[in-house]
Amino acid sequence: xxxxxxxxxxxxxxxxxxxxxxxxxxxxxxxxxxxxQSLGQGLEFLIYFQGNxxxxxxxxxxxxxxxxxxxxxxxxxxxxxxxQEDSAxxxxxSSPGRRGPNTGELFFGExxxxxxx
Amino acid sequence: AQSVTQPDIHITVSEGxxxxxxxxxxxxxxxYLFWYVQSPGQGLQLLLKYFSGDTLVQGIKGFxxxxxxxxxxxxxxxxxxxxxxxxxxxxxxxxxxxxxxLVFGKGTRLSVIA
Numbered sequence: 001x002x003x004x005x006x007x008x009x010x011x012x013x014x015x016x017x018x019x020x021x022x023x024x025x026x027x028x029x030x031x032x033x034x035x036x037q038s039l040g041q042g043l044e045f046l047i048y049f050q051g052n053x054x055x056x057x058x059x060x061x062x063x064x065x066x067x068x069x070x071x072x073x074x075x076x077x078x079x080x081x082x083x084q085e086d087s088a089x090x091x092x093x094s095s096p097g098r099r100g101p102n103t104g105e106l107f108f109g110e111x112x113x114x115x116x117x
Numbered sequence: 118a119q120s121v122t123q124p125d126i127h128i129t130v131s132e133g134x135x136x137x138x139x140x141x142x143x144x145x146x147x148x149y150l151f152w153y154v155q156s157p158g159q160g161l162q163l164l165l166k167y168f169s170g171d172t173l174v175q176g177i178k179g180f181x182x183x184x185x186x187x188x189x190x191x192x193x194x195x196x197x198x199x200x201x202x203x204x205x206x207x208x209x210x211x212x213x214x215x216x217x218x219l220v221f222g223k224g225t226r227l228s229v230i231a
Binding site: 056093 | 126149151153159160161162163166168207209211212217218219220221222223224
């Protein structure tokens with residue numbers, strides 16, 4: 001597609017349930033990022049995939065959070081045993097990586113708003 | 118570790134007035150700097166970026182930013198604000214080689230009054 005696509009756009013779940021959030025990056029982009037945006041907290045880095053390198057997981061807040069990227073394209077962020085503090089907007093972004101005029105620039109999706117009751 | 122500070126959480130300006138949003142960064146090498154805007158209910162959009170060359174960079178929607186290495190700053194400016202500029206603005210710093218993820222500031226919310 002033309003842009004970064006995220007699904008679902010909204011997700012309401014009960015505390016303790018697992019959720020999966022999906023990101024479809026711009027075709028050809030080698031880098032993919034997940035950020036979390038909570039009210040008044042800006043963008044909190046979660047995880048970063050760059051090509052075939054091992055992902056940078058340094059931002060994941062707990063072992064309940066995990067992400068994978070299959071075939072260098074689509075990514076899924078999984079939150080297990082959700083807690084109320086996980087409520088936030090989860091943003092995915094892709095980047096063309098290290099070549100071209102858009103080097104380093106992130107292209108963001110619209111986000112997935114997660115509400116944990 | 119790299120970091121970004123946006124000292125102003127919320128700024129209110131009158132339509133037609135000038136605007137300056139502050140951004141200070143901490144980064145060990147030559148930084149790659151960005152300003153993004155997030156309008157209500159919309160995704161983040163790139164306003165402008167700096168990597169090298171002229172320290173005054175022009176962006177979309179009439180915005181500009183000036184990189185000042187001596188002050189570790191990358192302030193965003195606009196000479197005349199429009200009501201449609203009301204949004205959240207984020208400054209970010211990164212590594213040109215893409216070896217580390219972009220680090221964002223906490224954002225500055227801009228309100229525009231008539």
